[in-house]
Amino acid sequence: MYNQARYLDAGDKAVVVELGNQISTEINRKIRNFTLAIEKEGLEGVGEVVPTYRSLLITYDPLTIERDLLIEKLKILEENLEEIELPQPKLVKIPTLYKGEGLEYVSQVNGLTAEEVVELHSKPKYLIYMLGFTPGFVYLGGLAEKLATPRLQEPLTKIPAGSVGIADNQTGIYPIESPGGWQLIGKTPVKLFDPDRKQPILEGIESGNYIKFEPITAEEYEAIAVVVEDGDYQVEVKQIDN
Amino acid sequence: MGELKIIKAGPMTTIQDLGRFGYMKYGMPTAGAVDQYAFKIANILVGNPEDEAAIEATFLGPTIQFKVEAVIAITGGGMNPELDGKEIPMWQAVKVSKGSKLSLNGVKAGLRGYIAIRGGIKLPEVMGSKSTYLRGELGGFKGRKLKQGDELSLAKNKEVREFCLKRSIPADLLEDYLEDRKIRVIVGPQGDYFTSKSLETFLTSRYQLTTQSDRMGCRLAGPTLEHTKGADIISDGIASGAIQVPGDGQPIIMLADRQTTGGYAKIANVISIDLPKVAQAKPGDKLKFEQIEVVEAQQELKKKEERIARLKEWLATEVKKRTRYFKIKVDGKLFEVEVEEQ
Structure with a gap:
């Protein structure tokens, strides 16, 4: 982590605040706090705040707030991050049916049984480092080293929404149907992204929060899917210690 | 069933507005018009809010049949627009008669053309915007590009007002940027x-x-x-x-x-x-x-925004000069009426 953030221009309507140059939970925690602090401050003229692994992209209207003034205000926030009261991160439970060719492949490659893969995959709390790639796609940290598996040799043209997969040392969930090369080890009936829902991104799915996969049976999957279709499904979200 | 029927769509014709904001942190692209300048001017010319949904066409414009009388403005790339086979000007509000066919052709200057229709296009907002985001298959018209046979409805069936038709951009505000590389x-x-x-x-x-x-x-x-x-x-x-x-x-x-x-x-x-x-x-x-440098770019941006504001102001005074407002009571109900002088 840098002692002081770097403030970089990204054109005439955005700045990048870079807090470090590595992927670490410590830097990401500060990114989360900085993001929340900016949102709490409600800086006039600021548009999007996009938190990523180790930096924030902040878009602004230069006709409302001058660049230098914006950076000055951001620096003040940066200096006072410790003192700003922020909510604790949340843990979102994602019910997951572990099943599929990928599950067998991941087991074989790593010399594990399918049960062990499920156990290892569903145990950790995964930090949501950031969202990107497609709406609702989470970049997670915390996959057990034993589960790291190379991508598919030939990417699939259609991976259904809700698929849970592993690619190298990453794990994640496909929020919308898209092509991809991940080893698919399961699926969730929960929709991480639904543009027609009042809250399009699933509750709690924000960078700085955590995800935990909860193994479910095929029957439970079907039952939840029905509730999800009716728009009544409430995902389990709880606050955890920072 | 809508007032506008797509006879030919062109290869990449979508509904856009200025974009979808507030969701970037969730991985949601903003989408919206690629040429925001031409897009805004088209809306301004027909008296719409700048961010009203309009049509963006690439390479080759669409052919659209109008089932109602309407006012449109075409800006952006030069697509030689024709109304019932007769050439019509761009960067200017134009009246379309009921039953008329608007056709945009292959682009001559630039790449992307915009068609704004007075009153806007009636579509549900997805995450606060009518912009089509193709990869996410959402927003705009069914989340996809327009195709032959699609019908669009107007958001507000606004009356055709003659003053609109004189709306064009004063020469000093017109920018020649289509071929500027x-x-x-x-x-x-x-x-x-x-x-x-x-x-x-x-x-x-x-x-x-x-x-x-x-x-x-x-x-x-x-x-x-x-x-x-x-x-x-x-x-x-x-x-x-x-x-x-x-x-x-x-x-x-x-x-x-x-x-x-x-x-x-x-x-x-x-x-x-x-x-x-x-x-x-x-x-x-x-x-x-x-x-x-950033500072210089922002000064230029300010100048440009001021020019757009001047254009809006100029058009607004044109409207004011010609419009009078009355309040009338009919069956005990109060109505506000705008009367336009010819």
Whole structure:
């Protein structure tokens, strides 16, 4: 982590605040706090705040707030991050049916049984480092080293929404149907992204929060899917210690 | 059933507004008109709010049958618009009679044309916007590009008002940017990922737009740019107009449908008021980048916004001069009536 953030221009309507140059939970925690602090401050003229692994992209209207003034205000926030009261991160439970060719492949490659893969995959709390790639796609940290598996040799043209997969040392969930090369080890009936829902991104799915996969049976999957279709499904979200 | 029927759609015709905001942090691209200048002017000309949904056409414009009388304005790339076979002007409000057929042809200057219709297009907002985001199959008309047989409804069936038809842009406000290929950029945020020689190459060479260009971005071809420590960065946010350079050393300008984050070093960022020039560049066109400082770019932006404000003001006074407002009571109900003088 840098002692002081770097403030970089990204054109005439955005700045990048870079807090470090590595992927670490410590830097990401500060990114989360900085993001929340900016949102709490409600800086006039600021548009999007996009938190990523180790930096924030902040878009602004230069006709409302001058660049230098914006950076000055951001620096003040940066200096006072410790003192700003922020909510604790949340843990979102994602019910997951572990099943599929990928599950067998991941087991074989790593010399594990399918049960062990499920156990290892569903145990950790995964930090949501950031969202990107497609709406609702989470970049997670915390996959057990034993589960790291190379991508598919030939990417699939259609991976259904809700698929849970592993690619190298990453794990994640496909929020919308898209092509991809991940080893698919399961699926969730929960929709991480639904543009027609009042809250399009699933509750709690924000960078700085955590995800935990909860193994479910095929029957439970079907039952939840029905509730999800009716728009009544409430995902389990709880606050955890920072 | 709608008032506008698409007879021919053209290869890439979508409904857009100024974009979808507030969701970038969730990985949602903003989408919206690629040439925001032409888009705004089209709406202003027909008396719509600047961010009202309108049609964006690329390469080849659509043919649309109007089942009602309407006022439209066509801006952006020169697509030789015709109404029932007779040429009509661009950058001006035009009256369309009931039953008329509007056809836009192959683009002559620029690349993207815009058609705004007075009253706007009736469509549900998805996440606060009517913009089509093609990859996410959402927004706009059923989340896809328009095709033959589609019917669009007008949001408000506003009366055709004669004053609209005199609406055109005063010569001093009209900008000639469609064939301007001088693109001003601000170096960074990862300018230091490139050798100084590469930075110089980037700013002195010409880069040609390839056919691998769409609403997401323009891939360019030209002298290879060398990275000092590799092309990969830890993924971060991508601003509109960012110029990424992957490992092959060929730049990509990121446009409206760009991903919110990416892992390639960004050598520079096109300034906001020059993005319409990029939006109007065709595959084969050669771009020349020129460095400018942020402060200067923002002053230019301010000037441009002031010109647009002047245009709006000018049009508004034209309206005021010709319109009188009355309040009348009918059956005990109060109505506000606008009467326009001819």
